[in-house]
Amino acid sequence: MSGxxxxxxxxxxxxxxxxxxxxxxxxxxxxxxxxADAGIVWSDVGFAAGGSMSAGGADAAVxxxxxxxxxxxxxxxxxxxxxxxxxxxxxxxxxGEADYAVVMGFDQHPAGAFDLQPEDWGLGSWYxxxxxxxxxQFFAMKIQRYLADHDIPEAALADVASxxxxxxxxxxxxxxRTPVSAEDVAxxxxxxxxxxxxxxxxxxxxxxxxxxxxxxVRAPGGRPPVRLRSVVFRTRSFGSFDxxxxxxxxxVSASVxxxxxxxxxxxxxxxxxxxxxxxxxxxEAGAELIHLAETGLCAHGEQxxxxxxxxxxxGGRLPTNTDGGCIANGEPVGASGxxxxxxxxxxxxxTAGERQVPGSPRTGFTHVYGAxxxxxxxxxxxx
Amino acid sequence: MxxxxxxxxxxLVETPxxxxxxxxxxxxxxxxxxxxxxxxxxxxGVAVADRPLGxxxxxxxxxxxxxxxxxxxxxxxxxxxxxxxxxELPGEVRVEARLTEADPRRLRIGLEVELRVIDVPGVPGATxxxxxxxxxxxx
Numbered sequence: 001m002s003g004x005x006x007x008x009x010x011x012x013x014x015x016x017x018x019x020x021x022x023x024x025x026x027x028x029x030x031x032x033x034x035x036a037d038a039g040i041v042w043s044d045v046g047f048a049a050g051g052s053m054s055a056g057g058a059d060a061a062v063x064x065x066x067x068x069x070x071x072x073x074x075x076x077x078x079x080x081x082x083x084x085x086x087x088x089x090x091x092x093x094x095x096g097e098a099d100y101a102v103v104m105g106f107d108q109h110p111a112g113a114f115d116l117q118p119e120d121w122g123l124g125s126w127y128x129x130x131x132x133x134x135x136x137q138f139f140a141m142k143i144q145r146y147l148a149d150h151d152i153p154e155a156a157l158a159d160v161a162s163x164x165x166x167x168x169x170x171x172x173x174x175x176x177r178t179p180v181s182a183e184d185v186a187x188x189x190x191x192x193x194x195x196x197x198x199x200x201x202x203x204x205x206x207x208x209x210x211x212x213x214x215x216x217v218r219a220p221g222g223r224p225p226v227r228l229r230s231v232v233f234r235t236r237s238f239g240s241f242d243x244x245x246x247x248x249x250x251x252v253s254a255s256v257x258x259x260x261x262x263x264x265x266x267x268x269x270x271x272x273x274x275x276x277x278x279x280x281x282x283x284e285a286g287a288e289l290i291h292l293a294e295t296g297l298c299a300h301g302e303q304x305x306x307x308x309x310x311x312x313x314x315g316g317r318l319p320t321n322t323d324g325g326c327i328a329n330g331e332p333v334g335a336s337g338x339x340x341x342x343x344x345x346x347x348x349x350x351t352a353g354e355r356q357v358p359g360s361p362r363t364g365f366t367h368v369y370g371a372x373x374x375x376x377x378x379x380x381x382x383x
Numbered sequence: 384m385x386x387x388x389x390x391x392x393x394x395l396v397e398t399p400x401x402x403x404x405x406x407x408x409x410x411x412x413x414x415x416x417x418x419x420x421x422x423x424x425x426x427x428g429v430a431v432a433d434r435p436l437g438x439x440x441x442x443x444x445x446x447x448x449x450x451x452x453x454x455x456x457x458x459x460x461x462x463x464x465x466x467x468x469x470x471e472l473p474g475e476v477r478v479e480a481r482l483t484e485a486d487p488r489r490l491r492i493g494l495e496v497e498l499r500v501i502d503v504p505g506v507p508g509a510t511x512x513x514x515x516x517x518x519x520x521x522x
Binding site for chain 2: 113118124128132137141144189190238239
């Protein structure tokens, strides 16, 4: 028996728009699915953590799930909300605090770009008043510079987005389930050059939950447990180029994603070369390209070849965002990182249906990046 | 005459050479930040003093804001696309800024730009900072 925490149950709601349920209800629904998957009940859970960005505190879910007195920690870490909650539960289970922990992520956002207040992010109101508090601007400027530095053609962006819609079409819980050609992506309206409308994900709604078991505990559900070899959450170092930064130093340092990924691989005792299935943050198509290199899964500049050769497809050498990623699922911020972990778990179980990566993948990797410079990464393996 | 209201008055400072962005510099490690802050994000020191930043630099990266941002943006009802970029101020820092140019065909990495104080469209009397391409004759 390994000394690792394992993931013994997963649950996910359809992603997209939900007029019939609040974000919190989506989270609770995902918890029930995950408990059933693990073969346990809510009163078996000794610890819980979770959060949302726009749909309230996760601990409010106890009124829906049952008032068992369980300690439930609320997390508010932007795009790394799920990863932070997972890291917290992981540490507590390693410390022997409980047999089972539940990690829950959910959200429900209004349509359109995120409505963010500068003061909540340590910035003066001037930043928003001047029109700079807009997330797509940052991602556009980062990929604009990146394409130039690494000689990657803009066409790669349309190809990445098209792959996301293609994978989403194979995923029953995805929001965007209609394939879109690269030509149609490239012909969609410009939002923030070089990024176009169909290259972006949209804020949406959804819920995801995981049941974790402490080392040595086997859940009665009988699902093959997936080992959580490492989960690492980091904030940015000086010199990282990040969203909502009025200035960046002349000397650029390793990005927060690079730091988190390296630490996650080191803690797992594995490397990027071991990975069989990948989920990286793709809030727009450029982010997928950048994050593949920042996390060490490819060299900077290699992405154009990976896209052109089909290496990132479900049947390719480095299957990436196999469930359609943020682009096809939308981004309910609190749920998004746990959706990635959910996808790796079903891929490693071999139960991903039409989108199953062939060849019995044994090692998976997840990565989120968010403002104002946070990243969470996990390494997962079969038992 | 009533002085125009800078939307971002805390980030601009008047100097004998005209308005400048108000940055800060760490006495310990010489790191320059913008806007000015009382502690150093690089070395964690607190021996930090205000420093007006240079008015000219080059475009490090750019994009164009094509849709009207949500509040607290103060651009008024009539939205006009505007350029956004990071401007590299030699020897200092890269600052994020609006650009006076919004046509992608006239924006490129490496473009020489200089500081301007501009009116915020749709908000009478309000100004903010931006960088403008340096015209051939101004070099």
